[in-house]
Amino acid sequence: MVPDDDGAFAPTTEDAPSSSGFLDDGKNTIGSQLASRLREAIISGELQAGSKINLEKARKTFNVSLSPLREGLARLISDGLVEFEDNRGYRVSAISLANLEEITTLREEFEVFALRESMRLGDVEWEGNVMRALHRLNRTERDAARPETLERWEELHREFHLTLISGCGKPILLHFCRLLLNLNDRYRRVFLTRTSGDRNVSQEHSEIAQGAVARDMDYSCDMLRQHIHRTGTNLRDHLATKGIS
């Protein structure tokens, strides 16, 4: 119990907006690896929303012992993708219309706030990171026929949005936004394999990013809000189609 250094929610392993991006590098322990694998399984829809996670089955499936399994699941709880109850075990967080709408609302509220703060506080390096993330995203094709392109695109899309707000200098806020993005991405991965025809998402991203580096707060924030809102509306329709309330 010796005092040391570091700050709450300070950029740890996964948080550092290092040059190469946000996606975790050091998957050291079995627990960490499991967390990643489970996260992917949930976000991709492989593990059905709302389903109970049987520890014994999972243990066999992943060929690990209970301890690291619990370790991994514990992290997904922090991510909001898994829920837990004493003596009842773990289950994949359910999806619902209300949940999606809350996620959308909170993203509009907080991601936009974080963007504004980034524009206020971000330095030139932040600007550069934004432009790079934009470029990489727009250069990546999204072909519904090839799942690996979808995954790649999702990864870059996530990184773009996180980079946009990475200049805000508020680790806790970034943590919250990352969480909301996680939750949101699951809906998109499961329900939206291609963009609705009446949108030009690349252009939307460009407008947001250009506005951001130009420090045109009202414009860029408004674009981002609309971008998030449209995605929400889109997803809502798809949920309705599949009869999810």
Add this chain to the structure above:
Amino acid sequence: MVPDDDGAFAPTTEDAPSSSGFLDDGKNTIGSQLASRLREAIISGELQAGSKINLEKARKTFNVSLSPLREGLARLISDGLVEFEDNRGYRVSAISLANLEEITTLREEFEVFALRESMRLGDVEWEGNVMRALHRLNRTERDAARPETLERWEELHREFHLTLISGCGKPILLHFCRLLLNLNDRYRRVFLTRTSGDRNVSQEHSEIAQGAVARDMDYSCDMLRQHIHRTGTNLRDHLATKGIS
């Protein structure tokens, strides 16, 4: 992996704004009990901010095995009170001026938004809960000489703030606010044993609550914002006094 029911971040154990309040009832497993004990130890300052948590020592101190200890610590990570790194173990989240300022800023943003939503959506039961929480809080004395009164007051204070925003119908938002409140309470517990002389906190709470049930959005939100801001400023001064940057 059988699908079932329930919603993401839906009011589970600790979330339910039931009649008796927010403070957890069912401390079933050793892991849960540990989480509570550790949380209290951290928020009260007993476990020094920034200090490393030696698993072996902790195991002996609490007289438990590793598994539930990790379980408990995992939950505190969700609460933002503990940090973790692969193969490096756990440590109590550090405190800093920047961290405090972020917490204050985000509370002003999030908690005020949640209050506005509560006023927009809350029903009569919510109003009743607010008035009850206010009454209980204002009837409880806070005597710096008797620590148990401080703890009790903190508990009721926390409950008052959570009740205020409990009508917003947004479980994830509530989760975020609870987290921020946790983090904030640690600063107050550690640095502020009594109210600064120039404030009448009871009256501030009354004004917020009265405005809330009267659905006077602008007034109530403004009062809450000021309330949070004053507390932040106050804490900042105390931190500065103790040479924390």
Add this chain to the structure above:
DNA sequence: CCTTGACAGATAATCGATTATTTGGATAGT
């Protein structure tokens, strides 16, 4: 004098087995 590498002690991660709790179904009583 500084750097590098190897060792030992400390600490974290994982495992397999054991214990506790819950759940669903069968049975007895109303």
Add this chain to the structure above:
DNA sequence: ACTATCCAAATAATCGATTATCTGTCAAGG
């Protein structure tokens, strides 16, 4: 039929021991 109670199987929680990893120290080499 309906409810309550008790059992057994399923599942979660915990433990103690083992294995893997890290950290600091010290010696050899530059």
